[in-house]
Amino acid sequence: xxxxxxxxxxxxxxxxxxxxxxxxxxxxxxxxxxxxxxxxxxxxxxxxxxxxxxxxxxxxxxxxxxxxxxxxxxxxxxxxxxxxxxxxxxxxxxxxxxxxxxxxxxxxxxxxxxxxxxxxxxxxxxxxxxxxxxxxxxxxxxxxxxxxxxxxxxxxxxxxxxxxxxxxxxxxxxxxxxxxxxxxxxxxxxxxxxxxxxxxxxxxxxxxxxxxxxxxxxxxxxxxxxxxxxxxxxxxxxxxxxxxxxxxxxxxxxxxxxxxxxxxxxxxxxxxxxxxxxxxxxxxxxxxxxxxxxxx
Amino acid sequence: xxxxxxxxxxxxxxxxxxxxxxxxxxxxxxxxxxxxxxxxxxxxxxxxxxxxxxxxxxxxxxxxxxxxxxxxxxxxxxxxxxxxxxxxxxxxxxxxxxxxxxxxxxxxxxxxxxxxxxxxxxxxxxxxxxxxxxxxxxxxxxxxxxxxxxxxxxxxxxxxxxxxxxxxxxxxxxxxxxxxxxxxxxxxxxxxxxxxxxxxxxxxxxxxxxxxxxxxxxxxxxxxxxxxxxxxxxxxxxxxxxxxxxxxxxxxxxx
Numbered sequence: 001x002x003x004x005x006x007x008x009x010x011x012x013x014x015x016x017x018x019x020x021x022x023x024x025x026x027x028x029x030x031x032x033x034x035x036x037x038x039x040x041x042x043x044x045x046x047x048x049x050x051x052x053x054x055x056x057x058x059x060x061x062x063x064x065x066x067x068x069x070x071x072x073x074x075x076x077x078x079x080x081x082x083x084x085x086x087x088x089x090x091x092x093x094x095x096x097x098x099x100x101x102x103x104x105x106x107x108x109x110x111x112x113x114x115x116x117x118x119x120x121x122x123x124x125x126x127x128x129x130x131x132x133x134x135x136x137x138x139x140x141x142x143x144x145x146x147x148x149x150x151x152x153x154x155x156x157x158x159x160x161x162x163x164x165x166x167x168x169x170x171x172x173x174x175x176x177x178x179x180x181x182x183x184x185x186x187x188x189x190x191x192x193x194x195x196x197x198x199x200x201x202x203x204x205x206x207x208x209x210x211x212x213x214x215x216x217x218x219x220x221x222x223x224x225x226x227x228x229x230x231x232x233x234x235x236x237x238x239x240x241x242x243x244x245x246x247x248x249x250x251x252x253x254x255x256x257x258x259x260x261x262x263x264x265x266x267x268x269x270x271x272x273x274x275x276x277x278x279x280x281x282x283x284x285x286x287x288x289x290x291x292x293x294x295x296x
Numbered sequence: 297x298x299x300x301x302x303x304x305x306x307x308x309x310x311x312x313x314x315x316x317x318x319x320x321x322x323x324x325x326x327x328x329x330x331x332x333x334x335x336x337x338x339x340x341x342x343x344x345x346x347x348x349x350x351x352x353x354x355x356x357x358x359x360x361x362x363x364x365x366x367x368x369x370x371x372x373x374x375x376x377x378x379x380x381x382x383x384x385x386x387x388x389x390x391x392x393x394x395x396x397x398x399x400x401x402x403x404x405x406x407x408x409x410x411x412x413x414x415x416x417x418x419x420x421x422x423x424x425x426x427x428x429x430x431x432x433x434x435x436x437x438x439x440x441x442x443x444x445x446x447x448x449x450x451x452x453x454x455x456x457x458x459x460x461x462x463x464x465x466x467x468x469x470x471x472x473x474x475x476x477x478x479x480x481x482x483x484x485x486x487x488x489x490x491x492x493x494x495x496x497x498x499x500x501x502x503x504x505x506x507x508x509x510x511x512x513x514x515x516x517x518x519x520x521x522x523x524x525x526x527x528x529x530x531x532x533x534x535x536x537x538x539x540x541x542x543x544x545x546x547x548x549x550x551x
Contacts, residue, residue: 175400187375187403
């Protein structure tokens with residue numbers, strides 16, 4: 001029973017990690033908590049759904065949904081955030097306007113999705129079974145699709161980790177995130193690097209949406225709770241730490257699974273918010289957040 | 297025609313709102329020359345540097361590089377034009393190691409596109425870059441710090457790392473903004489030697505409050521006061537210039 005719960009926790013934690021990663025990537029590049037992230041992810045998942053319906057092939061729809069997610073992320077930055085931040089660039093409004101704008105964008109995207117696809121619960125099917133693995137007579141709640149979720153998330157996280165650590169692009173992303181002015185002086189095209197950060201974030205969110213949705217249903221708001229968990233995970237992790245996002249996601253996923261198993265579903269989110277408040281009160285910069293003030 | 301100046305700024309005027317920060321300022325830096333800019337606080341020295349590095353777009357004025365007129369550079373284009381700037385204070389990526397700081401500074405040297413960058417291709421170029429990083433670290437005597445986080449460095453070392461990051465892009469002109477600020481006697485002596493060594497084939501533009509540094513390393517000096525160029529000449533000429541002495545009276549006792 002313990003192992004079953006742990007496995008389920010890791011599976012949902014992996015998804016939270018992806019969502020948290022998406023938030024961290026945008027936060028690091030633009031200093032904005034992107035509330036539109038769940039809208040972007042749901043739109044890319046709908047497009048993945050359409051592709052899978054017309055091709056009858058989940059494995060074709062998945063990479064295309066990820067690509068759409070990346071393009072969407074890039075477009076949100078180019079057509080929306082950049083214009084907005086260029087106009088509201090000083091005073092208190094500069095801090096708050098972008099965040100409010102992402103909330104507005106979230107509503108916009110979800111309404112658009114509702115307009116096109118309606119509010120019905122759609123089923124985005126994966127060829128992997130959603131039934132738990134069986135060992136003799138014992139069937140555990142952990143299914144092949146859950147396994148795929150864990151593997152896919154791990155692969156995505158490993159790819160991002162490697163990009164950040166070992167490539168020039170990763171170096172440029174890290175350099176631009178905290179000292180953009182200096183990065184520019186050093187020859188980095190910060191706005192382009194930022195845009196790549198948005199695209200990466202969009203693709204991480206798209207992976208989350210496309211691998212989790214086959215375990216339930218797809219509707220305009222179906223990823224909202226996932227986003228909230230991802231947000232809590234990102235804050236626990238420090239909002240600017242990739243490692244923190246992953247660990248925050250896993251801690252939260254496993255924690256939720258055990259609460260659900262041993263206490264009951266009605267209190268999981270309550271506990272989530274208690275954890276969030278506790279972390280913010282005890283350690284406002286999160287467990288893995290950075291110490292120094294980066295605005296050089 | 298004489299040898300074209302490495303950099304020439306002609307009649308640069310900068311207005312911030314109603315405030316005129318620079319008024320009709322012209323300067324030139326010749327190849328192999330160390331040029332100093334001095335002036336009391338608020339004279340417009342940093343504004344001039346900001347114009348040259350693309351951070352401030354002047355109201356009017358022209359820029360010539362190697363005798364050719366060109367538009368004001370964007371900040372990220374600077375290193376590609378052979379200009380490299382250090383900032384007041386430290387100005388390092390505090391998260392990154394010393395080596396990584398230098399690698400960011402070498403962005404203009406790696407011409408590869410997004411996907412090549414993503415995949416970390418270009419093995420030969422990578423090796424060349426690594427050895428160049430090692431060379432610059434050696435040149436500035438900071439090899440021992442290569443793997444340290446920039447945030448953990450002693451102040452004089454972080455100033456050297458900032459210099460190293462400016463050098464890694466192979467600039468022909470180095471723009472140094474108060475490189476001696478906060479340094480002790482020994483490090484200042486080292487800095488003077490460094491600047492003189494560097495200018496054997498390149499040029500240096502220097503904003504500095506340490507008169508000792510300015511008078512010792514500069515071939516020519518421009519003096520700014522309230523956004524206007526009030527004097528220009530060799531260190532000996534500047535030292536004797538009555539207008540300069542007046543501008544400095546009270547703030548810096550002797551030149």
